[in-house]
Amino acid sequence: MSAAPKSAPPVQKPPRWQGNEQALRxxxxxxxxxxxxxxxxxxxxxxxxxxxxxxxxxxxxxxxxxxxKRPRLTVTLSESDYALLASRYGLKPDDRLGIKEKATRELMAFVPPQMPQMAKPGEKSGS
Structure with missing residues (x-):
């Protein structure tokens, strides 16, 4: 007979995750x-x-x-996407933070200069 497998010890969550138990589930x-x-x-x-x-x-x-809580835009990037962006930005494909920073700047530049500010929910737009 073989011994029953031991259960793994509970994984200790980082302190900043401990209040997010419900979100983790x-x-x-x-x-x-x-x-x-x-x-x-x-x-x-x-x-x-x-x-x-x-x-x-x-x-x-x-x-x-x-x-x-964190307004943001999301996109899924593949390894080949990172390689394309790295080449475009003159970075190494494994410099994910650098690529993200350059892409963030590019997205921010996408906003037309004359675009009016959007009213926040519950506010009236200017008149």
């Missing part, structure tokens, strides 16, 4: 819906100046934060 859910539904959600989110995730929570009647 959250599960991302993808909804397979028609294009018209996706477009309606995206348009409503855009007009409400909220993320599509927040818009979905509003439609489903789930609680939403008063304001985003």
């Amino acid at each position: 959250a599960v991302q859910v993808a909804f397979d819906v028609e294009e018209a539904v996706m477009e309606a959600i995206r348009v409503a989110a855009f007009h409400g100046n909220v993320s599509t995730s927040t818009q979905i929570r509003q439609v489903l009647g789930l609680p939403v934060p008063a304001r985003p």
Whole structure:
């Protein structure tokens, strides 16, 4: 007979994660819906100046934060994407922080100079 495998000791979470136990257990859910539904959600989110995730929570009647904790844009980058960006920015492909900083500056430069400031949710736009 072989001995029963020993269970691994519990993993110690970094101190900054210890208050986020509930968030660590959250599960991302993808909804397979028609294009018209996706477009309606995206348009409503855009007009409400909220993320599509927040818009979905509003439609489903789930609680939403008063304001985003970390407003951000996200994109998934492959190894070849990093290689392309590194070449474009004159960096090494493994310099992910440098690539992110250059890409952030490029995204910030995307905003047209004459673009008016968007009103925050709950505020009226200037008139």
